Amino acid sequence: MAERVSKGDGELDRDTAVTLRGPGVYDATLSAGWSVGNAAVHGGYLLALLGRALGDQLPHPDPFTITAHYLTASRPGPAVIRTETVRTGRTLSTGTAALVQHDAEGNEVERVRVLASYGDLDALPDDVRTAAKPPEFPPVEQCLGPEDAPDDRPAPGSPLHERLRMKLDPATLGWALGAPSGRGEMRAWFGLADGRDPDPLALLVAVDALPPTTFELGFTGWVPTVELTAHIRARPAPGPLRVSVTTRNLAGGFLEEDAEVWDTADRLVAQSRQLARVGLI
Incomplete structure (x- = not known):
């Protein structure tokens, strides 16, 4: 098990660092x-990353509440974040942020x-006052991560998997064994892998971290x-989070995914909904 690191000293802190260049403009x-x-x-x-810039x-x-529209695929490397304060009130303030990079020809791309x-x-x-209940699935020691894949089925590799510590409910892992359940659930x-x-x-990462629910529907391709839109409802208690993601409607190559995130105090600390695209050919 990774040694626990303090907030401010973890990989997520380091990799979301932004530097103020000028009024409202950050380098990342x-x-x-x-x-x-x-x-x-x-x-x-x-x-x-954008949330951290807006927090500054x-x-x-x-x-x-934070809503992101993903316009083009972001690539590792330099980026600029431009922020604007739209309104400031006593209990809420609202702002916008745009992340831009340069393409191979040097053109700026949002x-x-x-x-x-x-x-x-x-x-x-x-x-x-809530009717919501935490998702029911086995304790962490009975759930499975990439490192638990059978020898004849290598774990899917990507740098992201090394940043996270995830153990999936076996009931939502049929896709990994070639037998998807047909239910849009994960x-x-x-x-975080470093124990932070x-x-x-971290909640903003968690709402989009699980494998796509399309895997359990029989589609294993990329789902951009x-x-x-994420809603942060409370500051989470220390310890692992429980994340549940569902979809009810895949149509015309698009689907919605609804996520809930619960902390160790059985509190609903984050919710999200996203629209994603599926390649069906």
Whole structure:
């Protein structure tokens, strides 16, 4: 087990670091360690990176709601984030952010555009009235990760897998054995591989970290996110998170995925919905 690191000292902290260049403009480096598939940078990591820049720009510290439109595939390397404060209130502030890179010809290309509202999670009242219940699946020691793949079925390799500690519910792993269930469900225990405890930025990674629900529907190709909206509901308690993702409708090559993230105190700490595209040919 990885030695636990403190917040501020982990890989996610290092790889989402931004440097203020001028008013509202930040320089960043997209880490290759968060790449997936065809070397595109992971959408949840990008959301955390943009979220960190907005957290520096806006007067409130925590993302309450953040919506990202993924316009073109981001690549490891230098990037610029341009932020703008749209409105500042007593309890919420709203801003936008755009991440841009340069292509091989030197042309500027916008990769991601974000609109978000920030507040202070620590200032929220303790009152909770909910019908939501934590997902039920086996304890972490009975769930499976890439390292548990049978010898004749090598674990899928990507740099992203080395950044995360995920153990999937065996009931959602039929795809890995060539027998997808046909149910659009994925559940897992989630943590950062370096042992750093979760915070709101880690929650932005978690909502997009599990294998696509399309795997259990029989499609194993890349499923790029078109739009992702995340709601951060509470600052998570230390320890592993439980993540549940479902889809109900794959039609015309697009599907929605709804995610819930629960902490060790059985609190719903994050929710998300995304629209993703599936290659059906």
